[in-house]
Amino acid sequence: METSQNQQQAVCGKEAIDLLNCVAQSPYDQEKCFSLLQGLRECIVNKKVKKFSLAEQTREHGDSSGKKQN
Numbered sequence: 001m002e003t004s005q006n007q008q009q010a011v012c013g014k015e016a017i018d019l020l021n022c023v024a025q026s027p028y029d030q031e032k033c034f035s036l037l038q039g040l041r042e043c044i045v046n047k048k049v050k051k052f053s054l055a056e057q058t059r060e061h062g063d064s065s066g067k068k069q070n
Contacts, residue, residue: 018036022036
């Protein structure tokens with residue numbers, strides 16, 4: 001069940017990760033990365049994404065506040 005929940009939360013996540021990994025590669029392949037950027041943009045438009053955030057940051061804040069309360 002967690003896998004399906006993670007997929008639902010990570011809208012266009014695969015496209016974003018692919019683009020980030022492309023940019024990090026050496027040598028840098030601008031044409032490939034541009035193609036991946038177009039794919040990410042298409043996904044964002046199709047799924048009507050307005051803003052991205054990192055879920056791990058949210059969890060860290062929740063965990064630290066939970067520890068403070070104990």
